Amino acid sequence: MMIGNGEKLTSFQVIMLVVTCRLLINYAFTPAFNLPPGNQDAWIIDVLSGVYILVMYLPVLFLSNRFRGIPPAQYFEILLGKYLGKFAGFMISLYLLFFAFFFSVIFIDFIKSSVLTTTPVYAILILLLVIAAYAAYIGLDSIIRAAELLIIFIMFIIIAFTVLNFNNFDMQAFLPILHDSNIFQLNLSAISLAGRFCDGVMFMVIIAYMDKKYSVNKTFITTLLLFSSFAVLLTVTTEAVLGADYAKRLNFPYYTTTQQINLFDFIQRIEFVNVIGWIFGFMIKISSFIAASSLVMRDTLKTKSNQIFIIPMSILIMVFILMTDITKNAVYRKIIYVYAPYLVSAFTYAFPLILVIVYFFRRKKLKAYGK
Amino acid sequence: MGYHRKKIVLALIIFHIFILSGCWDREELNTMGVAGALAVEEKDGNKELAFEIYNPIREEEGGKEESVKFHRSSGVSFFDAIRNITMSYDKKIFFSHIKVIIVSEETAREGLLGFFDFWTRQHQPRLSTYILVAKDVSPSEVLSSREEMEDSYADYIMSLVKNSKNSGKTVSINILDFLKDFYGKEKQPIVGTILMKEEKQLGEGNKTGNKLYAEGAAVFSGDKLIGFIDGQEARGLNFVTEKMDSGVVVSPSPDEKGENSVEIINSESEYDVDFSGNDVRIKISIRILGALAETNAGVDTREPEIIKEIEKNNSQAVKLEVEHVIKKAQKELKTDIFGLGSSVHRQYPEKWASIKDQWNEFFLNAKIEVNVSTEIPRIGLINIPAGMEERK
Incomplete structure (x- = not known):
């Protein structure tokens, strides 16, 4: 089974795609400020969450190593049997589709709140989904190649905007460190933040298509280190410029941070560059989630191609967004901060853990598959 | 058309959708x-x-x-x-x-x-x-x-x-x-x-x-x-909050026969907080780097002792200004406009957690000591003030 024109992915490509997908959440919300204690220690939550993601991902890493080169939908059937395996594959596909839908909602809210306030939702949605569906249609490998370039652009923006904002930095905003919050509270928030790492399922899907000469563990750890470093940088910049007390009151704190750039009354009002990076990043993210969802569906239903699912999936996203209240900021934020950690934990941590347990119980039988 | 060329054309078309088309928010x-x-x-x-x-x-x-x-x-x-x-x-x-x-x-x-x-x-x-x-x-x-x-x-x-x-x-x-x-x-x-x-x-x-x-x-x-x-009080405030990167302080000359004007080049402040029970003592140390901009007192600015006297008088003038605005903040305005609460927070984080909601009352009763030091490394392009010899 292939994901596009038959080429295998490199480790670098996998890293770039997962980092692009993950960083956009911090790029949009810098969520550490919205978790307790919501003070100057917010950046520590980002550092700690990296450790928890690593711990929580041990089952995924185990499965990815053990079933190297086999798409998840296939090893679900190997481990759980035909019907339960198909059901699991179907649910993972729906999970990816749900997040493609959910990120489309975030995309619309950001665009409508910050730049195109009077443009109707359907106009933004058509533009977004036509591009995303087309990208998914031509293959996940093409999206990944685009991500390779775009993540460099996004990383460049993050570093450049940090440097350009340096004159607005108030380093006193980080003091005192670890006095107004306790380690237990920070760890709980770090676990909660790790629980929002929905892009882990994407990793589980695409790692199966990575060339076997690359190490799964090294790829995952590099991904984790890279996005954790940039997530910390985003949080630190926001905190230094806006202060934690004000940042937690904003819908898009990093966007507001980029608005403050003013060097010599000359370099200013350049936040549109940030918006461009954000728009392209979200297009990559949404199209890759649709593509991954269709790939899992193809492997589950054993169809010839994943392309037949892409247009119906895109239409489904559009219909749900236009027919429901979910684009309301208050509604989708509740999902992010209250329900998302449960959903993500169930699919990303609990389900793979069950698979690992099943693997050890059925180890002898699985030898027939060479596993 | 090759596969890659098709992709480039498509990317260009998509890119131009953003930059060339009109939209609702034009x-x-x-x-x-x-x-x-x-x-x-x-x-x-x-x-x-x-x-x-x-x-x-x-x-x-x-x-x-x-x-x-x-x-x-x-x-x-x-x-x-x-x-x-x-x-x-x-x-x-x-x-x-x-x-x-x-x-x-x-x-x-x-x-x-x-x-x-x-x-x-x-x-x-x-x-x-x-x-x-x-x-x-x-x-x-x-x-x-x-x-x-x-x-x-x-x-x-x-x-x-x-x-x-x-x-x-x-x-x-x-x-x-x-x-x-x-x-x-x-x-x-x-x-x-x-x-x-x-x-x-x-x-x-x-x-x-x-x-x-x-x-x-x-x-x-x-x-x-x-x-x-007022303006003078705002200057005292700026000295405390480290916002005085320029400005002029006029102080009496060492022989009290005129005034010296010192241009502020840089000013730094340090806050030292001390708690004894519920009493707060805050020591504010202000260090000023200045340049002699004008003197009408006819003093010999070549003499290091004279410069030391000018530095001392400048420090005293700033100290009076700062003490005045602190007194006004404590007695009249009854509020911490200097951000001394942040120093308490950083130096006594545990204590701050229990007093942050009543910080204003603590500030009103705080004993605040101001120390100012001035350094004048430069005296401008002349060393014998105009009319100094004639005055003798």
């Missing part, structure tokens, strides 16, 4: 009123706004139009007032270029949170906009009194605010600074003050005119104005 210059300054006041429970709007059609046949125009509107809320302006003005106000907001004393006393909610909720206004309180004058009057120096009044007031660093007698605070102080709880917000003084006009005989001054600061408790400090 803003044409002829339908926008680009505002440069905003005056905010309240009358009879209504919000009254006055805008200085840039006039894009300046030069006309047979005459010269003003570079800016003024428009007023009122409404039940700020946003209502803004939309009501379209009933009397054919353009939609564009907020992104507003450089300065002038608020009336009455509105500031009522509280600014309502205004800030509107300002930060909308996507056009910016947090970098400077805010000033108009003291003893209506903000719309401030906006409409024309000065000759700049085409736009917003630019003129902005220049006054930015140039204030040369005297240190006011503060330049933008909306983000205000909100950080407001939410931070370690320091009460302050904003710059704009005054209008009647003065004799040069070369116009006894004719008088109004002149604007960016001087002093308005002191808030939370979002409500509670009082003012």
